[in-house]
Structures are given as structure tokens and as C-alpha cells.
Amino acid sequence: MRAPLRWVLWDVKDTLLKVRASVGEQYCKEAERMGLDLSPVEVEAAFRQAYRRHSSRYPNYGITQGLDGRSWWMAVVRDTFSQCRVLDPALLDTIAHNLYHNFCNAENWEVFPDSAKTLESCSSLGLKLGVVSNFDGRLEEILRVCGLLSHFSFLITSEQAGVAKPSPAIFDQALQRCGAPAASVAHIGDHYVNDYLASRSLGIHGFLLDRHNKHNRPDVPREHRLSSLEELPPQLQQQMD
Known part of the structure; x- marks a missing residue:
């Protein structure tokens, strides 16, 4: 029996926002x-x-x-x-x-137009949201001033964790915070190795955000690749059905 999806983990830079x-x-x-x-x-x-x-x-x-x-x-x-x-x-x-x-x-930051709407859509599906980011201690304040912090139950930065993606250790810390098995967790990010391969190696449902069609990777199935964050909630809904 398949584990129900309960959490979505998020990369931040170049996934939810970018340097302006x-x-x-x-x-x-x-x-x-x-x-x-x-x-x-x-x-x-x-x-x-x-x-x-x-x-x-x-x-x-x-x-x-x-x-x-x-x-x-x-x-x-x-x-x-x-x-x-x-x-x-x-x-x-x-x-x-x-x-x-x-x-x-x-x-100094630009939030992508699809970010807030997608975070709200994921929450409305009953999913909880967390952050796993190769970032320093400023991330919480940046998310706050950009109006995104309230969407997340927790943040894990590589500075805080003492280890960076693609190390499995930072994802293990996130899974502990979720209190859920990898099969109940999805992850979304724009980096093929740090986000997609690293999360899927642990059994997390990894999705690769590819806004500009840069990743010509035959090992990334079409249903794992997103050209916009707005494509994510329907994919998650399928995992929940």
C-alpha cells in the first residue's frame, strides 16, 4: 500500500525567487x-x-x-x-x-509570479510545507520580507544543518522535521543533482523545475519535470489519489 503524501519540501533560490x-x-x-x-x-x-x-x-x-x-x-x-x-x-x-x-x-529579490499561488494551492490540498536550501542564515528574513515565510512549517539551511545538498544528511534532517517517511514527502527544486537526484536517491518524490528547458536529461521522466510551479499541484494531487 502506497504511503500518503503529506509534505512538500522546497528549494528557494531560482525556484521560488531569484536575485533581481x-x-x-x-x-x-x-x-x-x-x-x-x-x-x-x-x-x-x-x-x-x-x-x-x-x-x-x-x-x-x-x-x-x-x-x-x-x-x-x-x-x-x-x-x-x-x-x-x-x-x-x-x-x-x-x-x-x-x-x-x-x-x-x-x-533585491524577485519572487516568481507562480510561487505564492502554488504554495497556497499545495496547502489547500492539505500538505505541509518545509524548506531545504543551500543558503545562509539570512534566508528566514528574506522569505519574510518577500511575503513567503508564513507558508512554511520549518526551514533548514545548509549553514544551520552543517551540510549542504546533495548530501543525504540534509534531507535526513528534513525528514526528521517532517516526522514522515520519504515516501510521504515530495521535493521541488531547479538543480538536477542537488534537488532532483539527491531527493530521489532517498525515496522522496523529487520534481525538477526547468523553467527554461535547460535540462535535456533522458533520466528525468516527463512527469517529474515542471516548466512552471503551477504544474506541481496537479502532480501532487495524483500522488494523493
Whole structure:
């Protein structure tokens, strides 16, 4: 007998919301407030290099190496602007501090048009909702200012969990919070490995959100791939029938 579906777990970034402007534009806007005139294209390229470097050396915000999300991000910002010839340590610290807090503001995030409606539809089916996200401790505030926090019974971030997707351990923590077996839980996210493969490896009903038809994966059945979040509730309804 099939276990009844009871929970839906959600990825957040690029699933429910996205950064409104490019990182290069947002970083340059803050730099301009400090009297600097930099190229968004150059800053974007420097950021990508800094992000890759720090992600490689200090995975998951360096939690196991004594760092946290704030110190990790501030190091990424300092590295980014250092590559762009901003060398004043006090100025680098000020910009990094300001940018870390700026990303808690609603104007820096864009909620996808189908997000709130789909969350409401899932709740109306009697399903409970939780978050499993490779994000830092700012996520709760970001969801709050974007008007989405009230939909969720719990949030698990990789900073809080001490482990990041695609590790099964973060999903195990989520299943404990659900108090339900994997067969009673669905997961929705936009990343083929971190969201789809990782959740399904544990027996969770994983769905891959593919808004721009980027994932040409023969191992993802059509019924597991969504081009819009609005396609999710009917799929979940079938699992419940």
C-alpha cells in the first residue's frame, strides 16, 4: 500500500525567487555609494572567480573550518573588490558589511509570479510545507520580507544543518522535521543533482523545475519535470489519489 503524501519540501533560490539584478550591478551600486566608479561586467567576473575560489576552499560557508555565512560572504566581497583594485581595508570591510545586509532587503529579490499561488494551492490540498536550501542564515528574513515565510512549517539551511545538498544528511534532517517517511514527502527544486537526484536517491518524490528547458536529461521522466510551479499541484494531487 502506497504511503500518503503529506509534505512538500522546497528549494528557494531560482525556484521560488531569484536575485533581481545581476551581482555585478548590485555590487557596483553599493560601491558607487562609497564613491567608487566600477564596471558591472568587471565586478561580475571578479565575483564569479571569488565565489568559485571560496566555495572550493571553504565549502558550505566554511562551517567545518570555523567560519559562518557572514564571514564567508564578507570574504567573497572583499576578494571581489580587491580584484577590481579596491585596496583600502576599511573601505572593503564597509562595502562587504553593507552588501551582506543589503541582500536581506525585498527590493533585491524577485519572487516568481507562480510561487505564492502554488504554495497556497499545495496547502489547500492539505500538505505541509518545509524548506531545504543551500543558503545562509539570512534566508528566514528574506522569505519574510518577500511575503513567503508564513507558508512554511520549518526551514533548514545548509549553514544551520552543517551540510549542504546533495548530501543525504540534509534531507535526513528534513525528514526528521517532517516526522514522515520519504515516501510521504515530495521535493521541488531547479538543480538536477542537488534537488532532483539527491531527493530521489532517498525515496522522496523529487520534481525538477526547468523553467527554461535547460535540462535535456533522458533520466528525468516527463512527469517529474515542471516548466512552471503551477504544474506541481496537479502532480501532487495524483500522488494523493
